[in-house]
Amino acid sequence: MGREKHYFILNPNACNQGSLAVWKELRTQLTLAAIPFEMLLTAYPGHATKLVRSVLEKHDDARITAIGGDGTFFEVINGAVGFPAASLGFIGAGSGNDFCRGARIPMKPDAALSYITAEPQVTASLDCGAFVTDHCGYFASSVGLGVDAVVTEAVNKSTLKTKFNRLKIGKLIYLFLFLQSIWRFSRPCVEVVVDGVHRHYKDVWLVNIANNPYFGGGIKVSPDAQMDDGLFHVMVVHSYSRWMLLCMFVSVIWGGHRRLKKVTFVTGKQITLKSNCDTPIHADGETIGRREVTVSVVPAAVNVVCSYGDK
16 A cells, blocks of 8 residues: 555755755655645654654555655654655755765755666665664664764754755855864774774774764765675774874875775674763764764665665
């Protein structure tokens, strides 16, 4: 029954309400193509998770498409895990849209819609991660502890995000606040446990646990990460001065950071991070806790309409 129409979950506030303009165009295309659909608006943080569950509890094989940014997709994933018959579509209408990049979803909304409404749909089973802090949940792209979490927390609170989006340079807000944050950030000592192996790092700038190569609006932080390989790709940046950290991040542009001694990469299926001080932690750009987190791979957790399915 759920396959008879498409359900669209729209975050009307994404990218300074730019998502509403995106939806207006897509609605016209759906109507002209006589494709049955129902649109559901989110009204508050966490609402997308509830909307997804309410649909899937009635139709566990429903086709659900999220229109918004990475925060909206984070909520949709949290509603959809546990419903293996459902298919998820994502149309990027935020400032970062890293999930779409990593999942190989067309960045142009009309092209993404064509993928989503094609018959038959091309879907792929993508991994997610389960996290445990002071509460439990799921993520699609990455979990981070350190200055990256400080930046994402600042982005979500800053009024500058609205101004940057209005100027159509929303991606630069991450860079701007990163440059601002590194002068204030106190580097912790972090214990990183990967599949039972304990490692200790001093003066840690960040630990990124990646299921997706991209972070911060298209920065390819973990180039080897794949969303269907059953592994997390962990990057630890430590022991750099502030000026050397800036040089390191410049090298990310061509992937040079993978050869630096103070950037450590390791892969695993279960990761625990423990900081010796009050350090923020994010999942897909949403703050989920502080100081300690454990994450585990959930293989083939969700079926997503994306070009991973073209393999």
